Amino acid sequence: MTTPAFILEVNTRVWLRRLGGGTPLPLDSVADSILDTWKNQGFDAIWLMGVWHASDEGAEIARNHEGLQREFRDTLSDLKPQEDITGSPYAVADYRVREDLGGNEALAGFRERLRKRGLKLILDFVPNHTAIDHPWVFEHPEWYVQGYPDDKYNSRGFGVESDEGERVICHGKDPYFPPWTDTAQLDYRNPDLQEALRDLLKQLADICDGVRCDMAMLVLSEVFVRTWGSHPEEFWPRAIFETRAANPDFLFMAEVYWGKDKELLEMGFNLTYDKVPLDHAVHGPLWDRDLFDLPESEHRRRVRFLENHDEPRIASRIDKNRAFAAASWLFSLPTTRLIYEGQLEGAKVRPPVQLLRAPEEPVDETVRDFYGKLLETLKVPVIRSGIWALLETRSAWQGNDSHTRILGQAYDLYDEHIRIFVNWADHRSQCWIDIKFGDLHGKEVVLRDSLNGMTYVRDGVELMMRGLYLDLPPWHAHVFKCEVREQSKRPRFSDSEDPGLPDAEMFSKRFK
16 A cells, blocks of 8 residues: 555544543544545554553552552542553553444444544554463463463563463563563464454454554564564564465554564565654664655654654653754654644643553644644645655855754655755754755746745745855744746745845854
């Protein structure tokens, strides 16, 4: 399938309760106007996170987990444990849609309404583990990693009665963290287990258009052996091949870390997470051109984001100007952009995935206005289908290296042109930059900034000879829709110009 350019992640259980005024609204009762809004905003796919049956035992574990309790109460000051806390959506007890969300029938109707609007439906697949009360635990305990008798007394495992007496099954884990005590670790060394999971994926491909595969790298043979001591047969190549035999356009998106993304792409994944830009945006080092100097084909197979259900809200991590600069740059790249529900309204609270309710937050109108303008620009054909290039800046004058902090990119499609510039720094930065328009003799270029409504006119020959001069405030962005037209007789500067984008003549007066 054509990979989606924009994916909206929805915390389904919380969202439907909010829509229902405290009682979950079934999926088939969601208003068409909401789906129309998603389409108008430019989304291509909706990821419904948390639709499957969660673990009842996992809910009790969550209600009694000391660390989680602190997080729950920090999120909801009026927490009602029995009503607000449930099992994690990533400790799946059954791959059926929860009845309070309308069940599989409601999902089918919801998917059909998305399809009529050209929107794809993405659901979760958790390959590494199941809930501790998944039917397989009791019907096929041999499909799980077996523990030692003492493991049921610590956090490593739990006991299960079987026809052969009590078994101890290990909890799911990755090699770097303690086990998840609401999960049971699947054993990929068992060929019957792998076959059952391949059959499950084929079933999922009949009810959705793609899966987001949770911690997809954990079942790679080299990672599994590091965690559990012996190599299984690789799962993903055959699983993806067989799933696509019946559904050729089915999408596989991997949550992946530790540099394992290339391996998963080679095994057939369409998209893989790229969390590095987010980490740099929040913690440093500062973004620079080298971080994004990749072939366009590599960008298009990466999923970039500023927040999701695992990450704190970006509005709670960095100031607004820096967040706007990050969004202007990251979501302008030729990549798959992942937006988390609430991000477009400036939400600051990320509810833990075990909560069924989130606090009410006022809409930040400044954030909503910014994203409205940005998304309106990014859904145009030139961004989706145009030729992309990363631009290179030059020093504005000798001894000034602030140009290294200005990032630039270009899109061209016939007579449509977009140029994006961001000053990724806490100080003013200046540069010259070739904006790559070819022969501009007798022409002028009109630059209309989609973010602030300003318009600038520049002489074509001057742009060819010296480039565009930029002088940008800290964390400032321009997203220019550009028009190349015949040279006019009117004055050099439009009424709406300001000194933030001086031309070469102004530059020469200031610095000679």
